Amino acid sequence: MAAEITAPAYRVIPIVPALKPDAMEGVKPFVASEKIQDALGFPGTLPDDWHERAIAKMGELLKKYRSLKVYLDACVHCGACTDKCHYFIGTQDPKNMPVARQDLLRSVYRRYFTLPGKLFPKLVGARDLTKEVLDEWYSYYHQCSECRRCSVFCPYGIDTAEITMAARDILDAVGYGQKYSNEIIGKVHTIGNNLGLPGPALENTMEGLEEDVKEDTGIDVRFPIDVQGAEVLLITPSADFFAEPHIDSLIGYAKVFHAAGVSWTLSSMSSEAANFGLFIGNYEQMRKVALRIRQAALDLGVKRIIVGECGHAWRVAYSFWNTLAGIGAGADDPYALMLQKQLDQRHKQPTHICEYTWDLIQRDALKFDKTKNDHLVITFHDSCNVARASRMGDEPGGQFDIPRNIIRAVANNFVDMDENTIREKTFCCGGGGGLLTDDLLDLRVKGALPRMEALQAVVDSHGVNYLAAICAICKTQFSKTLPYYGFNMRMIGGVHQLVSNAIILENKQ
Amino acid sequence: MSIASILFAALFYLAAITLAGGLAYRIADYARTPAPLKIPTTPAPTTTGGVVFRMAREVFLFESLFKSNLWIWLFSILFHFGLALVLLRHLRYFTEPVWSWVVLLQPFGTYAAFPMVIGLAGLWARRFLVERIRYISTPSDHLMLALLLAIGLSGLSMKWLVHTDVVALKTFFLGLMRFDVEPLPASGLLYLHLGLVATLMLIFPFSKLLHAPGVFFSPSRNQVDNPREKRHLAPWAAEMEK
Structure with a gap:
């Protein structure tokens, strides 16, 4: 890592940069310790037979995942895809071009699993799996945020995220895991959230929030936890419990629930929406994390599950919860029906907090004083997993329109960034996919470049001073990287922070 | 009967079996490999009809490529549609009487070889001229384009420069279709053309040409966006619930 981390210069015209081969060679996050690996059931260190294990794991994944097989x-x-990745644009390292990143794995696949690669490796770009190749995987598959932007542009829909996930799964299988993601998954398994925040601490925090909101507004807004028989179970990223600006959106959700007059609760056992099992591409880990939410829903007897502002968490909730834990609808197996019968199927299960709030707004159930947001000129950053791997509402693209509709309903000044950098073409914040760790800060700053360029344009043209996002990772990443580009770190905030500013509340009995 | 006739007859039987068998194996392999998770690239259609429409736009219009890069899109369209017309035109050598729509297609199919070759040349030029694409190109990427270009150019040469005896050629292929080896016209250019085509057929199931069947099996393009409404479970994942 460079001694001093600086932001790359904006491109004069946002064209494709020249290649700087090996610019990011050897950049990599800390490797997981034996203890961290053990806790997830992975080998603690590289075993002597790592080569055989890696090839065997690849063979296993090729049988389990059609995506991997077809995409390779x-x-x-x-x-x-070559000019579509924010990490390539920010680092100019050709191995950060999606196709080149895929080829790091594809070359090994060809060598061991295809006839031409076995017969003529040089001709088809096949190569042996060596320790150097494994190190290269560790480095460059941790320079991908699994944002899927490349998959939008690929004529075959090849999704580099699928390749990255497979590579990380293989790395874990040979004891070469990433400290940041694996340590966090271990905390969820034992404590119930990424931060390792135990139940009593969570209760304290919620009590503190009730006092804060009472002080600010004079209204008794509740932040309930572990309430049996509540209608709604809120599953939100644990960053919402303490990090800035995340906590302001948590206050926003609570105010919306208060105004709607609905009973809701958090769960101390399952106090995390994030699911880093996705990032490491491991189905079993992802399932195990999701099962805590199923358990909490069954234990508390809730009728609805609502998910807070979190990008990859919404992907997992929307796209995978039904598969992993039967949280959803349309099942015919007893396992999933156990929970699906309990949930109120008049509502979408799970529901995104933005879907919930927008529904209330459409039914005129919420009142706002939009002038409370008049000091802000707002733009909206589509978070990659929400944009390209999920939906909100009934129509495709609802994930773009609903958050924007909410912003327009609670504020007067909204402007979109360049159309090539929003909606399904949105650029990742630069910190997603398990890369939100300080040992990758240089990469994160560089990866933010395309988003910062688009932001700079609307700052210059419209005086934008608020970057709204519905993702805990985006919020943390921008808080950290905005200053490198000369912006105020407080520009970043949630959509429900804006809702919180403008909502008009009454005391309820 | 010339040695060449027998050799080419054998070659084409081998090539046809490899192509058909290889593709059938690949397709069956893709089809039986489960897609355990819902991963359509969104916004995605919420109905099966919508997915068919999305796939049709992808296959016939190269929609995603159009969004991505106009140059690659243009050369790809020229090449693929040129090739499609040329292939359909070649049905006249395998049907007697020639199907009426193939007769209608004849002039288009004849001239389609030009855009096909132009498209190939453009795609190949990018591999030299664009730094990023030069970086990702392997020897096989170049050879594949060389092979296709040589097929196009040898075919064009027989049409416009050195005519070959197409009546005898047709007799040869009609013969092959009833397992009867008829004499193949002795022509170096024709030998070259046929040899290259057979090569292409032989390597198809082992190469990146698998993008043709692959696109239909791409989960990011062929899945319906309905994970909340319908439980999606792979057999190996269902085992975990037992």
């Missing part, structure tokens, strides 16, 4: 075969090296 189908690429024609057309180059459509």
